[in-house]
Amino acid sequence: xxxxxxxxxxxxxxxxVRPLDTGVAQGINDLPVLAAxxxxxxxxxxxxxxxxxxxxxxxxxxxxxxAIQMRGAVSIGGEVRALVKATEYGENILTFECEIHQDxxxxxxxxxxxxxVDRVSFMARSAxxxxxxxxxxx
Numbered sequence: 001x002x003x004x005x006x007x008x009x010x011x012x013x014x015x016x017v018r019p020l021d022t023g024v025a026q027g028i029n030d031l032p033v034l035a036a037x038x039x040x041x042x043x044x045x046x047x048x049x050x051x052x053x054x055x056x057x058x059x060x061x062x063x064x065x066x067a068i069q070m071r072g073a074v075s076i077g078g079e080v081r082a083l084v085k086a087t088e089y090g091e092n093i094l095t096f097e098c099e100i101h102q103d104x105x106x107x108x109x110x111x112x113x114x115x116x117v118d119r120v121s122f123m124a125r126s127a128x129x130x131x132x133x134x135x136x137x138x
Contacts, residue, residue: 006094009086011050015042016079033073034080039108040068043098046082047112051094060122061094061114068110074102084112092116 015021021038023029028037044063051061074080080102088095098110 005054006051006086006089009050009054011046011048011052011084012081013042013045013049014079014081017074017076019076022076031073033075034078034107036068036070036108039070039080039082039100040066040110040112042080042082042100043068043084043096043108043110043112046084046098047096047114050084050086050096051114055116058119059116060119061116063112064093064115065113066110068108070108072102072105072107074107078102080107 015038017034017038019025019032021034023031023033023035026035026037028035043066047063048061055061080100082098082100084096084098086094087097092115094114094116096112096114098108098112099106100108100110
């Protein structure tokens with residue numbers, strides 16, 4: 001994969017707000033509206049969609065940082081759409097500028113950073129890092 005391919009790529013995802021997507025269900029607050037972490041989930045889906053066609057066999061990405069600002073509320077049953085665009089790339093980290101809309105209304109804006117990795121190498125390192133803890137717990 002080439003960095004030039006990734007820059008400017010766009011992705012979309014949508015979500016119909018369910019009871020489990022709200023702050024009440026997640027124990028965050030007492031508001032039955034879309035919770036920020038559920039908003040981030042739909043944004044992450046859009047980020048994955050934006051680069052899926054550019055990833056080679058065995059390549060994947062995962063979120064290493066995110067900053068989200070909620071600008072509106074969406075009740076249960078409301079549908080939101082996330083739109084993301086890859087804007088920066090360096091040191092295997094891809095940055096996305098993100099928005100969530102309900103119809104014409106902006107619900108949230110965010111910036112997300114995702115690290116690009118080889119899946120097998122990443123999982124092997126992760127397993128090796130957790131091995132001492134697993135043995136110590138026995």
